[in-house]
Amino acid sequence: MKKFYTKLIAVLIIISLLGTVIAGCGSKTQSEARKKVLKVSMGLGEAEWKVMKEDIFPPFEQKYGVKIEPLQIEAGDLIKKLDAMHKANAMDIDIITQDNMQLAPLVAKGLVEDLSQYRDMIPKEVIPSLVPVGEFDGKLYFMPYRPNVEIAFYNEDKFNEYGLKLPTNWDELLQVAKTFKEKEGIGRVIIKENLGPDSTVQMFDLIRSAGGDPTVLNDEGSIKAFTFLKELQPYLSPDSKKADWNTPVEYLAKDSVYLVENWPYTANVLVEQYGKKNILAYHGWAGPVKESHVLGGEVIGIPTGAPNKEMAIKFMEYLMSKEVQEKLVTKLGWPSMRSDAYGKVAEWQKPYFEAINEALKHAEPRPNLVYWADVDKAINGALREIIFEGKDIKTTLDKYHNMIEEAKKAAESK
Amino acid sequence: MMRKIDISEKISNTAYIPIAIIAAILMVIPVYILFMTSFAVPSDILKPHPDFFITRFTLDHWKNVFTSGNIWPPFKKSFVVATMTTIIAIIIAAPAAYVIARMPSKIKYAVVLSLFFTRMFPDVGIALPIAVQFIKLNLMDTYLGLVMAHLIVNLPFAAWILVGTFETIPKDLEEAALVDGTSKLTALMRIIMPIALPGIAVTAIFVWLNSWNEFTYALYLTISDRTLPLQTYYYVQRGGIFDSATYAAVLTIPVMLVTFFLQKYMKSGYLAGAVKG
Numbered sequence: 001m002k003k004f005y006t007k008l009i010a011v012l013i014i015i016s017l018l019g020t021v022i023a024g025c026g027s028k029t030q031s032e033a034r035k036k037v038l039k040v041s042m043g044l045g046e047a048e049w050k051v052m053k054e055d056i057f058p059p060f061e062q063k064y065g066v067k068i069e070p071l072q073i074e075a076g077d078l079i080k081k082l083d084a085m086h087k088a089n090a091m092d093i094d095i096i097t098q099d100n101m102q103l104a105p106l107v108a109k110g111l112v113e114d115l116s117q118y119r120d121m122i123p124k125e126v127i128p129s130l131v132p133v134g135e136f137d138g139k140l141y142f143m144p145y146r147p148n149v150e151i152a153f154y155n156e157d158k159f160n161e162y163g164l165k166l167p168t169n170w171d172e173l174l175q176v177a178k179t180f181k182e183k184e185g186i187g188r189v190i191i192k193e194n195l196g197p198d199s200t201v202q203m204f205d206l207i208r209s210a211g212g213d214p215t216v217l218n219d220e221g222s223i224k225a226f227t228f229l230k231e232l233q234p235y236l237s238p239d240s241k242k243a244d245w246n247t248p249v250e251y252l253a254k255d256s257v258y259l260v261e262n263w264p265y266t267a268n269v270l271v272e273q274y275g276k277k278n279i280l281a282y283h284g285w286a287g288p289v290k291e292s293h294v295l296g297g298e299v300i301g302i303p304t305g306a307p308n309k310e311m312a313i314k315f316m317e318y319l320m321s322k323e324v325q326e327k328l329v330t331k332l333g334w335p336s337m338r339s340d341a342y343g344k345v346a347e348w349q350k351p352y353f354e355a356i357n358e359a360l361k362h363a364e365p366r367p368n369l370v371y372w373a374d375v376d377k378a379i380n381g382a383l384r385e386i387i388f389e390g391k392d393i394k395t396t397l398d399k400y401h402n403m404i405e406e407a408k409k410a411a412e413s414k
Numbered sequence: 415m416m417r418k419i420d421i422s423e424k425i426s427n428t429a430y431i432p433i434a435i436i437a438a439i440l441m442v443i444p445v446y447i448l449f450m451t452s453f454a455v456p457s458d459i460l461k462p463h464p465d466f467f468i469t470r471f472t473l474d475h476w477k478n479v480f481t482s483g484n485i486w487p488p489f490k491k492s493f494v495v496a497t498m499t500t501i502i503a504i505i506i507a508a509p510a511a512y513v514i515a516r517m518p519s520k521i522k523y524a525v526v527l528s529l530f531f532t533r534m535f536p537d538v539g540i541a542l543p544i545a546v547q548f549i550k551l552n553l554m555d556t557y558l559g560l561v562m563a564h565l566i567v568n569l570p571f572a573a574w575i576l577v578g579t580f581e582t583i584p585k586d587l588e589e590a591a592l593v594d595g596t597s598k599l600t601a602l603m604r605i606i607m608p609i610a611l612p613g614i615a616v617t618a619i620f621v622w623l624n625s626w627n628e629f630t631y632a633l634y635l636t637i638s639d640r641t642l643p644l645q646t647y648y649y650v651q652r653g654g655i656f657d658s659a660t661y662a663a664v665l666t667i668p669v670m671l672v673t674f675f676l677q678k679y680m681k682s683g684y685l686a687g688a689v690k691g
Contacts, residue, residue, distance in 0.1 A: 039637075045652040046482075071637050074651055084542055084634055088549035092637065250655060253460045273654050274460055 031307075038311050041071040041078060041096040047268075051331045060318050066311055075099035082111045082303055091305035095312040097145055097298045097319075100133045100365070101197060104372045107136045112301040113309070116140045121317045125338045133365045134299050141301060143316055144337040146328065148297035149363045150201065151355040152284040153248065153266055155258040158188070167259075167285050170228055177235035180258060187237040190248065190260035191229065193387060195380040198244040201294045202261070203379050208364060209287025215367060215375050217382065218394070218401035224288060226386050226393050233387055252279050263296065267352040268333060280351055283358035295363040297335075335360060374407030445666065451659035452476065459655065475656040485664060488645040493668070495557055495641065496625040499564040503572045503621045504614060506565075511576030512602065512610075516585070526577060529570040537567065537630045545634035555639055563631035568621045575620065579613025580606070619676050623669055 044052065049070065057068045073081060075098055085091045086109070098106065106112045116139050122131060126144055134142030154166060162183055167173040173189070180188035192202040200214075206229060207214045212221020237257050239247070249266050251257035253274045261284055270276040284293065300316050302309060318324060325341035328334045333349050335356050336342060345353055369375060378400040385391040451459055455470045479485055514525050544563060553559030583606055591601040607614075632641045640648070646661040653661075 041637075043652075069638065072640075072648060073637070077633055080542065080634060081637060084545040084549055085554075087542075087546040090549050090552075090554075092554065246651075254464075269654065274456065276460075 034307050035311070036066055037069055038066050038308055038315060039069045039071055039092060039094045040315070041073045041093050043074045043078070043097075043099070044072065045265075048332055051327070055327050055331060056319075056324055059323075060315060064311060064314060066308075068315075075102045078102075079105050079109070079111070082106070083109055086111050086304060089305070091303050091307065093303050094306045094308040095315055096301045096303060098142070098301055100142070100295070100297050100299050101201075103134070103142060103299065103301075104136075104368055104370055106301065107141050107368075108370050111304055112141050113304055113306070114139050114141060115143060115302065115316075118143070118313060118316070121313075121320065123320055123322070123338060125322075125340045126320075127337060127339060127360070129295065129363065129365060130297075130337055133295065133297075133368070134301075136368050136370075142299035143301075143320060145298045145300045145319055146334050146337055147295060147360060147363070148263060148335065149293045149295060149356060149359040150205070150261045150263055150284070151281045151352070151359050152259060152261045153252055153270075153279055153281045155252065155255060155278060156280050157278045158255075158258040166282055169286050170288065173285050174228075174232055174235070176259065177232055181235040187235050187240075188256075188258040189232075189235065190237050190240045190243045190251065190257050191232065192243040192261075193236075193240045193383060194242060194244050195384055196244060197376065199383055200376050200379050201296070203383060204294045204366065205261070205284075205292055206287065208292035209285075209290055211287075211289035214379060215369065215404060216401060217378060217404060218397040221289065222397055223393055226382065226397065228287075229383075229387060230393070252276065264333070264335070264352060264356050267349070271348055277348070281355040283355050283362070286362075291362040293359050293363045295360075295365040369408075369411075371404075371407035371411040375404055378403045448659055448666065449663050451655060452663045454656075456656065475660045479657065479660045479664065484645065485642075485661070488640045488642045489664070491557070491560075491639055492626055492642040495560045495564065496622050498557065498561045499568060499625040500618050500622040502561065503565060503568050504618055507569055507572035507576055507617065508607070508610070508614060509602075511573045512580045512606065514573065515577045515580035522577075526574060529573055532566075533570050541630045541634050544631070548635055554635055555637055556635075559635050560632060560641070563635060564625040564628055567628065567631070568624050571624075572617045572621050575617045576610070576613060579610050579617075582613075583609050615676055619672055622672060626668065627665075 042049075042052070049072070052070060057070070060066070061068055071093065073096075078096060078098060079102065082091075082093065082096075085093070096112075115134075119140050122143060127147060130144035130147055131140075134140055134144065152166075158164075158180075159166065162179055164176055164179060165172070167176045177187060177189040191206075192198040203225065204214045206225040207217075207222045210221040210224040210228070212219045212223075212225060214222065216222065237251070239251055239257060243251070243260065245263055248257065248260045248262040249269050251260065252266070252270055253276055264281075267279075267281060270279045284291065286292075300319055302312050302316070306312050320337065322338060322341055325336045325338045329336045329341055330345060333345060333353065335353075366372075381403075382396050382400045385396045386393055450468055452475050453471045453473070454464075454468050455472050458465060458468050458470060514522055517525065544566065548554065548559050548563065551559075553562065587605055587609070588601050591605050592598065596604070627643060628641075629643045629647070632644050636644060642661075642665050646658070646665050649657045649661045
C-alpha cells in the first residue's frame with residue numbers, strides 16, 4: 001500500500017512538472033504572439049474609425065508586421081478599465097489616445113508611463129502650447145496628438161432675419177441674447193450651465209477672458225465673469241441647464257437655439273448628417289480683457305505595464321508624423337498638432353476650419369492639477385449657488401476659493 | 415369605523431382606473447417616442463416642436479443598423495449571457511430557496527437578511543474590486559466572466575423571490591408524498607417544483623431582464639466584444655438621434671416579447687416577500 005502511494009506521489013510530481021514546462025512554453029508562445037498585436041484604445045465615432053482602419057492603421061501594420069486591434073473606449077470609461085487592469089496586474093492595452101481634460105486621474109493613479117525620455121520624438125513643427133498639456137510635475141506623460149477648441153455655432157437665417165451681427169464681445173453677446181428673447185419670447189442663446197465638465201469649460205472661458213484665474217475663483221476676473229453671467233441669465237435659452245457637448249447639435253438641428261459654443265465635430269454632424277447648411281461658425285467672443293478658449297483635444301499615452309510597449313512607442317511617433325496628421329486634417333477635418341500638416345479640406349469645411357484656427361490662436365490649456373476634481377466641483381458649486389439660487393457673488397466665490405485652497409493643501413501634503 | 419372604510423374603499427375603487435391609466439401612459443410614452451423616432455423621417459423630428467404623431471415613416475434607420483454588421487455580435491453576446499445567467503441562477507437559487515423556506519422563522523429571517531446584505535453595496539462601488547479579481551482569472555471579455563458577474567447581482571433577488579414562492583406551498587403536500595413512499599428528492603422534483611413553476615418563471619423573467627439590461631459590470635469586463643447595452647451606449651455617445659433610437663428600440667424588443675409571453679405567470683403573490691412569519 002505504501003509503495004502504491006509513493007508511486008502515486010511520484011507520478012503526480014512528474015505530471016505537475018510537465019504541466020509547468022508546457023505552461024511555461026505556452027506562456028512564452030503567448031507572449032510572442034502578443035508582440036504581433038498592438039491594442040489601441042481611442043474614443044471615436046464610426047466615421048472616424050473608418051478613416052483609422054482604412055487610412056491610418058494599414059501603412060503601420062505593413063511596415064512593422066503587426067496587427068492593430070482597435071478598442072473603442074470613451075475617455076471616462078478608459079480610466080475605470082485601466083485602473084481595473086492595472087490593479088489586476090494584467091494590462092492588456094498598449095497605447096491610448098485620451099481627452100486632455102481627463103489626464104490628471106491617469107497620472108494620479110499611476111496608470112500611464114513617464115514618457116520624458118521620448119520627448120525628442122515630438123516634431124519641431126508642433127504647436128508649442130500643446131506640449132505642456134501632457135506635463136505633470138516636470139515629467140512628460142502624454143504626447144501631443146490633436147488639438148481641439150470650442151467655436152461659436154450660429155443660425156445664419158435667424159441672425160439675418162433680425163439683422164443681427166455676430167457678437168465679438170460681452171456687450172454684443174448680451175444684446176444678441178436680449179433681441180432673440182424679445183423677438184421670440186424665449187431665449188435662443190446657450191451658455192452651458194449643466195453643472196458638469198461642459199459648464200466648467202464655459203466658465204473657464206468666461207473667467208479667463210475677464211482676466212481671472214478659475215483655479216483661484218475669487219479674483220477680480222472671476223467676479224466680473226459671474227456678474228456678467230447673472231446679467232445675461234434671463235435672456236439665455238432654458239436649455240442652457242441641459243447643454244453638454246452633445247445636446248447643442250440637436251438644439252441647432254431643431255432650430256431651437258441660434259447661438260452656442262461647442263466642439264467642431266458639431267459641424268460634421270449638422271452638415272453631413274442633417275444637411276443643416278444654415279448653421280455656420282466663427283471663433284466666438286472676447287471678454288473685457290481678452291479672448292480665451294480652453295484648449296481641448298486628445299493626447300497619446302502608454303498605459304503602465306503595456307505588453308507591447310516597444311511597438312506602442314513606434315506607433316506614438318507614427319501618429320505624430322506629418323503623413324498621419326495630414327490625413328487626419330483632410331479626411332476628418334481635425335485641427336492638426338503640426339503647423340505643416342494643413343492639407344486641402346472640402347469646400348464646405350473651410351469656414352469652420354477658419355473659425356477653429358482663429359479660436360486656436362486664443363486657446364489656453366487647462367492646468368493639470370491632481371486636485372482637478374475639486375476645482376471642477378468648486379466652479380460648478382459657485383455656478384449653482386450664484387446663478388440658480390441667487391446667492392451673493394463675492395461671498396460665494398470666497399467660500400469656493402477656500403474649498404480649492406484646502407484641496408490644494410491636501411494634494412501638496414501627499 | 416365602517417363608514418371610514420366604505421369611503422376609502424369608494425375612493426380607491428373610483429381612483430383606481432384613472433391612476434392606472436395615467437401610470438400606463440407615463441410608462442408607454444417614452445417607449446412610443448423611442449420607436450416613433452426610429453421610424454421617423456429626419457425632417458419631422460429635427461424641428462423645434464416635433465409632432466407627437468408622425469404621418470411619414472421610413473425604414474432607413476433600421477436598415478442602416480441591420481446592414482452595418484454592428485448589431486448581431488452584441489445582440490448574440492447579450493442574449494447568450496442573459497440566458498446562461500437565468501438558467502444557472504434558477505438551478506442554484508431554486509433548491510436554496512426551498513431549503514430556506516422550510517427553515518424555522520427566525521433562522522429564515524436571518525438567512526434572507528444575509529442574502530440581502532450582499533446587495534447593500536452599490537454595484538458602482540463593488541464593480542472595480544470584482545472586475546480586478548475577474549481580470550486576474552482571465553475572465554475579461556469572456557461570456558463566463560459576465561455570467562458570473564451577473565449572478566452576483568441576481569442570485570440574492572432570485573432566491574428571495576423563490577423563498578416567497580416555496581412558502582406558499584403547504585408542507586402537508588410534501589409530507590403526504592413522503593408517507594406514500596417517495597424520496598425527499600422525488601417529492602421536491604415531482605410535487606413541489608411543478609407547483610412552484612409560475613414563481614420560477616417570474617424569477618426567470620426578472621433575472622433575464624436584469625442581465626439583458628446590465629451595464630456596469632459589462633463596462634468593466636469588456637474591452638472589445640460589447641454587449642447590446644454597451645453598443646447602444648456607444649451610439650448614444652457617438653451616433654446621431656436616429657441610430658441611438660433604433661439601437662435602443664432593438665434593445666427593448668426582446669424585453670417586450672419576454673414580458674408579453676410570460677406575463678400570465680406574473681401575479682402579485684409570486685413576488686410576495688420571503689418572510690411572512
